[in-house]
Amino acid sequence: MTIGIGILGCGAVSRMHMKTYLQLAGLCEVRAVYDIDSRQAERLARWEGSSAEVCASWEDLLARDDIHAISVCTPPDLHRGPVIEALCAGKHVLCEKPLAPSLDDCDAMIAAARENGRLLGVAMQTRFNRDYERMKRVLDSGALGPLRFAQLNATCWRGERYYEAPWRGTWERQSGGVAINQALHALDVFVWLLGEIESVQADMETVQQGIEVEDVAMAMLRFRGGLPALFGCSVNAVRSEIRMDISGYAKAVSYPLGYHTLLVRDGDSVAHDEAAARELERIGNGSEQAGNQEPGDVQIRLMNDFLRAIAEKREPAMNGAQGRRVIEVITAIYKSASTGERVQLPIDTADPWYTTSGILKHVRRAR
Ligand SMILES: NC(=O)c1ccc[n+]([C@@H]2O[C@H](COP(=O)([O-])OP(=O)(O)OC[C@H]3O[C@@H](n4cnc5c(N)ncnc54)[C@H](O)[C@@H]3O)[C@@H](O)[C@H]2O)c1
Structure with missing residues (x-):
């Protein structure tokens, strides 16, 4: 049909x-x-x-x-x-x-x-970017060992013209700025790769004149299991890029896609470990070589x-549950940036930040 x-x-x-x-x-x-x-x-x-x-x-x-x-x-x-x-x-x-x-x-x-x-x-x-799927295979395989550090930077540029649409630049109509509109895609992938977030300590700023939503947001994220991660995003950056680094001990994956390894001897890194990097790449590619990819x-x-x-x-x-997950992280970022507190997840249904009216009442606005 x-x-x-x-x-x-x-x-x-x-x-x-x-x-x-x-x-x-x-x-x-x-x-x-x-x-x-x-x-x-x-x-x-x-x-x-x-x-x-x-x-x-x-x-x-x-x-x-x-x-x-x-x-x-x-x-x-x-x-x-x-x-x-x-x-x-x-x-x-x-x-x-x-x-x-x-x-x-x-x-x-x-x-x-x-x-x-x-x-x-x-x-x-x-989420359907094949390089992120490769990173996911490596992470799910456990090949990096216990994770020790992760960071995500999502930057791009939006000028005055972007905010001419009547709904942009306001909390009521756009629901927020760079975090919920531009960085949401990469942040969704980051959480998909790394799992549940336990707490968020964040701040945000508005540099551009004439808008009330944030155009810069930064956060320290703590994932369940203790992994600390940095998150930063801005629409005031001349260079438009997504950068992600996820490190275990002496092994890491990154976006743009890269496999990184150190040969460690006596607690010191002595060289790049080419064989170990190729092994990460093999895991990342999974069964792709078998030609089972649909195009697109x-x-x-x-x-x-x-x-x-x-x-x-x-x-x-x-689906809806997947779309909701990143909204919870972004809500925590906005709550922490507005209150100055470290915010624990999940956000409870009794929390004022659970509802749109609660967010609009409590969020820190630029004007
Ligand atoms: N997935 C992505 O990468 C991506 C990229 C851009 C935008 N978006 C999202 O898409 C949505 C729309 O963004 P856009 O850039 O297309 O905005 P836009 O302003 O270009 O288009 C919005 C359209 O909705 C219409 N509209 C407004 N109120 C309406 C109503 N009550 N009934 C019917 N139509 C109405 C407007 O007339 C306008 O044509 C936003 O949620 C935005 O975040 C997603």
């Missing part, structure tokens, strides 16, 4: 959804789109040869029987409502990141999927998995 797709919100990211659905034409067809701005909807409906119709309202989109799944591509404050409405209308949902501004919202969306027997996927495509970039792999999950009646790899 061809999966009928609808798209809500026809801005920048929706074009990536449309393009990818068109590339997956054997599995699905985008049949209708809706945006509060009809020009945006008209433009997306004609994007790259699409034959989608423009719906007159969100209700019209929801009412169509030929639409089985909806991509929700609206700003972050407009994820919870439409996602729950779509799930209750019997549609599967692929929601753009961040899943929601708070854990309360995430839990309500996850519950709506469960109660309506529909799938909730989250568009966090970075991260966006295709994410959406292909979502569509196949619908067809196979299974959870997508990037």
Whole structure:
């Protein structure tokens, strides 16, 4: 069966959804789109040869029987409502990141999927990067031994033009700044690689004028088992890059992908251990050499998995629970940066920072 797709919100990211659905034409067809701005909807409906119709309202989109799944591509404050409405209308949902501004919202969306027997996927495509999968294989194999240090730096540049969209730069509409919008992808991978976080000590700053969300955030993360890790992110960096280092004793993996080893003698490093590095690389590659890889970039792999999950009646790899996990870490970063306290995880449902209204009331704003 061809999966009928609808798209809500026809801005920048929706074009990536449309393009990818068109590339997956054997599995699905985008049949209708809706945006509060009809020009945006008209433009997306004609994007790259699409034959989608423009719906007159969100209700019209929801009412169509030929639409089985909806991509929700609206700003972050407009994820919870439409996602729950779509799930209750019997549609599967692929929601753009961040899943929601708070854990309360995430839990309500996850519950709506469960109660309506529909799938909730989250568009966090970075997880499908094959180099991260290689790092994961090495970590899961235990080849690095007990971990001793990890760090993640996620930097890029966003100028004044970026904040011209009315929802950007504000806590109410964007849910936060660089941590929840740009660094979320890499932070999600970091947590996926390293496991549960026990506590967070963080700070944040806003350097750019005229916005109230953070454009720099830094944190000391402590993972369960005691691993200390550094996290830093900024949208004020001229160099755009993700850097990750995960070290055991004398063995490490990094992103951009690298395998690093030291030959240690009498407690001192005497050389690079080439044989040990090749062994880490062999573990990282896993069974890839057997030619069992399906093709595609991260966006295709994410959406292909979502569509196949619908067809196979299974959870997508990037489901609501996965999308929630990084929101908990980011909530802890915002809470710690606002209160100055070290924050213990998990965040309890009675904690004011569990809800969106609690976050908006307590978060430290730049203006
Ligand atoms: N996965 C990624 O890598 C990635 C990249 C960019 C953006 N995003 C996410 O995608 C979402 C949208 O970002 P964008 O850059 O496309 O924003 P955008 O401003 O370009 O587009 C948002 C669209 O939503 C429409 N909209 C607003 N309110 C609406 C409503 N009530 N009903 C219907 N349509 C409405 C707007 O008219 C606009 O066309 C955000 O959550 C953002 O974080 C994800």
